[in-house]
Amino acid sequence: MKRQEEKQSTKTNTRNGNSNGGTAAKPKQNSKGGMLTQLKKSVKKATESPVREDVKRTTAPTKNRSTSAQASENKSEPLKIIPLGGLNEIGKNLTILEYKNDIMLVDCGFSFPEDEMYGIDIVLPDFTYLIKNANKVKGLILTHGHEDHIGAVPYLLKQLNIPVYGTRLTIGLVENKLKEHGIRGNLKRINPGDKVKIGLFEVETIRVTHSVVDAICLSINTPVGTIFHTGDFKIDYTPVDGAPIDFARLAEIGKRGVKLLMADSTNAMRPGYTASEKVVGEALGNIFRSAEGRIIIATFSSNVHRVQRIIDNAVACGRKVAISGRSMINVVNLAIELGYISIPANTLVDINKLKGIPDSKVLIVTTGSQGEPMSALSRMSTSEHKSVQIRKGDMVILSSTPVPGNEKTVSNVVNKLFEKGADVIYSDIADIHVSGHACQEELKLIHSLIKPTYFMPVHGEYRHLKRHALLAESLGMDSEDIFILENGDMLSLTKQSADLSYNVVSADPVLVDGLGVGDVGNIVLRDRRLLSEAGLIVVVATINRATKEIISGPDIISRGFVYVRENSDLIDEAKIVAQKALEKSHRSNGADWNAMKTCVKEEMRSFIYKSTGRNPVILPIFMEA
Ligand SMILES: [Zn+2]
Numbered sequence: 001m002k003r004q005e006e007k008q009s010t011k012t013n014t015r016n017g018n019s020n021g022g023t024a025a026k027p028k029q030n031s032k033g034g035m036l037t038q039l040k041k042s043v044k045k046a047t048e049s050p051v052r053e054d055v056k057r058t059t060a061p062t063k064n065r066s067t068s069a070q071a072s073e074n075k076s077e078p079l080k081i082i083p084l085g086g087l088n089e090i091g092k093n094l095t096i097l098e099y100k101n102d103i104m105l106v107d108c109g110f111s112f113p114e115d116e117m118y119g120i121d122i123v124l125p126d127f128t129y130l131i132k133n134a135n136k137v138k139g140l141i142l143t144h145g146h147e148d149h150i151g152a153v154p155y156l157l158k159q160l161n162i163p164v165y166g167t168r169l170t171i172g173l174v175e176n177k178l179k180e181h182g183i184r185g186n187l188k189r190i191n192p193g194d195k196v197k198i199g200l201f202e203v204e205t206i207r208v209t210h211s212v213v214d215a216i217c218l219s220i221n222t223p224v225g226t227i228f229h230t231g232d233f234k235i236d237y238t239p240v241d242g243a244p245i246d247f248a249r250l251a252e253i254g255k256r257g258v259k260l261l262m263a264d265s266t267n268a269m270r271p272g273y274t275a276s277e278k279v280v281g282e283a284l285g286n287i288f289r290s291a292e293g294r295i296i297i298a299t300f301s302s303n304v305h306r307v308q309r310i311i312d313n314a315v316a317c318g319r320k321v322a323i324s325g326r327s328m329i330n331v332v333n334l335a336i337e338l339g340y341i342s343i344p345a346n347t348l349v350d351i352n353k354l355k356g357i358p359d360s361k362v363l364i365v366t367t368g369s370q371g372e373p374m375s376a377l378s379r380m381s382t383s384e385h386k387s388v389q390i391r392k393g394d395m396v397i398l399s400s401t402p403v404p405g406n407e408k409t410v411s412n413v414v415n416k417l418f419e420k421g422a423d424v425i426y427s428d429i430a431d432i433h434v435s436g437h438a439c440q441e442e443l444k445l446i447h448s449l450i451k452p453t454y455f456m457p458v459h460g461e462y463r464h465l466k467r468h469a470l471l472a473e474s475l476g477m478d479s480e481d482i483f484i485l486e487n488g489d490m491l492s493l494t495k496q497s498a499d500l501s502y503n504v505v506s507a508d509p510v511l512v513d514g515l516g517v518g519d520v521g522n523i524v525l526r527d528r529r530l531l532s533e534a535g536l537i538v539v540v541a542t543i544n545r546a547t548k549e550i551i552s553g554p555d556i557i558s559r560g561f562v563y564v565r566e567n568s569d570l571i572d573e574a575k576i577v578a579q580k581a582l583e584k585s586h587r588s589n590g591a592d593w594n595a596m597k598t599c600v601k602e603e604m605r606s607f608i609y610k611s612t613g614r615n616p617v618i619l620p621i622f623m624e625a
């Protein structure tokens, strides 16, 4: 990929002009004050060549803390922090912590493809660095069970045999994934509050509230100090399970001293607080009571608390509950098994056995709140669902907000549901969803409790990271103590210093298409884009082996270009152009196959462009006879 070449050329471009870590060179002096440049990246599309822009950051008032003692300390081995994913994007979170011969990993998620990644199913982080250093990797700890944190675990475990630590629901979800991939893993269940040792790292886990149960944040003791990673979180003072964040513990950790804070930036642009999950429960209750027909409600399957609230409200209204959609069924079963959901007896009914139950006594919980084309809700909206046909009198509730990029698919589904006569309620018109991520006031609380020396905003696009950095500054942090990294960059920490190096490790997106992992690169994507833009023209001819004269053809076959039957004149003319091109090439180049192909391609391209203004892919196929 293009970005690879760029990596090579910028490999030694570090804040202090040295490369501290990924390459052998050591900084000439303690250079914390030299961390002048800030990397700003325009949003990179996988199919474009990347654009980087180094923005000079105004130097903050100089705090010269550089002493000779520190300079010698600086020469000691630094802790390296290398994000492989999750920066300048919301997705595929994976962070490396490396000290001497020990590497531990935090999270291992995937992301969904961008629009121009035609045919790609999911996007993984690049594991190359980890495979190269396989003997160092001591383990992976997962903060919670969302796909952007666990989705790539099966792909990693196929390449590295390492222990995976996580809380019960998180590990349960991973276990389901591993089964689908037909592999086993060394999975270690922990409880929030447990301490685990991963290589020389001592990790304390602390419960946090988020839109999935069993989420934790991490306080990691390292030889250079404590690294605090929030994972994804919001501050919910009234969580559904009555287990809020242990603020006292966070304050103790902060008091003891935290070298680096890495914190969730998803909602850093939003002022105020994220509302409690409790609000959603109450809003849903009010809506349920007003419904007369069936209720069909879509939400994220992993939001076990939301599902519990939905079921509680259904029971209160005397409704039976049917579960629809594979991932919803899997997660609900797992959550029942682990005791995270409790459902009164005689509440659940099979989705195929709803006949005979009055509409006013039915509630269906389903997947598809993001308008995913294969999901149960989407199939209901197009009458392709086996057991549920949407009809007048149904109330359909989308208890979620579209993830950025999904707005259109969601509104398509909403429109279709309205067309079928359903009453559709979505978060634009009611309080039926709250975010799982902390807004500005909650972030301020965490910063104030943890009081880190250095700060690295994580889990966000550039605008989120930047806004989070400004928020930290507004709380009194020095801008030079705040580091906005890009995937593949490295932050080297010693007891006294922090240094940022750019492009130390390859962190290109790895595309998964069907069973292929990483075999679709920029060239394949470019062809897919060209094919999708103007289609394909195949020029077929049979050529005499000896004389190289045309025996039959040329024929024109096209796909996605024009409707041939209505454009026979154009196709006939194209045949003549191809024939002339072949004859011309034969006259001037004799028997050179490549010259013949090039000549046909070029003549055809210019003819098609002149007559249609389009640029389809042109593929000559000549057979010898
Ligand atoms: Zn996340």
Ligand SMILES: [Zn+2]
Pocket (backbone or CB within 6 Å): 144, 146, 210, 232, 436
């Ligand atoms: Zn999450």
